[in-house]
Amino acid sequence: SREIQLAARPQGAPKDSDFTLVERQLGQPGEGEVLVRNLFLTVDPYMRGRMNDVKSYTPPFALNETMTGGAVGEVITSNADGLKAGDLVLHDAGWRTHALIPAKTARKVDLLPSISPSAYLGILGMPGLTAYAGLLEVAAFKEGDVVFVSGAAGAVGSVVGQIARLKGAGRVIGSAGSADKVAHLTEKLGFDTAFNYKDGPVSTLLKEAAPDGIDVYFDNVGGDHLEAALFAFNPFGRAALCGAISQYNATEPASAPRNLALAIGKQLTLKGFIVSSYSHLSAQFAKEVGGWIASGELHYDETVVEGIENMPGAFMGLLDGKNTGKMVVKL
């Protein structure tokens, strides 16, 4: 197997020398194990946190060990009941071309017609469920709400905006980091309006985009975006605090939002969440989102990088906005 290991803990933005590519010989599967050839690997923003030596809701990656993360692959050899050669499985031994894993840590997935297996790392997987649960349950979205989502051209954000539209939002507003992404949001994904947060102060741009205020904010970014949303909120607004990617590479504590006290006077609900607590929505999510994909009402993008040797670059590109939709690595 060719595998990516963490060579050093990054200071600020990760760089090439923080990763090494190693080659390892895998044996045959022992009792209860399967050998999997990975087809697609995921890079996700939360992995940046795991590269630091701090306790979080996921433990840190160990130095000089192969990193882990979502992967879909094909079983080559099985020594376990319930899985056979040729089965497609979703598992957590990513960042490598092949994985020798206990069968009980792999979930068999059925490939839907005309859908790439990579969808289980994005639209039909963890990021898709994050969007669905975060908007509908955490932010308690209701018809007519004006919804603002940051990181709107990414894996989670692009699905949040589209579900809001499909569920009858009053208006859907997105922010992203390039003119191309902004055009994509309004022209392809059906956002009512969108802005490039690099064009000026976020609070000014949001005020122009949402002159009558917002009811729901789905926060992927934190910092200035959250500060702007607090200003823009109507009374009884609700925020799902999903991520704070503007701060993941920071070496100093962030200052914004400086206006958190507005949450009091406006009687807001700002609720943080971790997608793994929302598995009770998985079946409903798969049915509803699967239906929208099949009917063509929901669009999803993937940015595909090829080759295990290019995986660190894919991860660094993700943190730098090189992706539209889900960033995945194809082997």
Ligand code: NDP
């Ligand atoms: P994305 O596909 O959205 O990729 C990350 C994007 O972040 C980049 O494309 C880039 O787009 C944007 N970005 C990078 N730096 C900044 C910055 N300084 N300010 C604003 N945007 C920036 O990733 P995901 O959809 O997988 O994740 C989105 C967020 O959701 C992350 O914060 C992640 O940690 C969080 N998350 C939380 C979960 C939970 O359970 N709470 C589960 C899954 C994800 P651009 O070009 O627009 O800058």
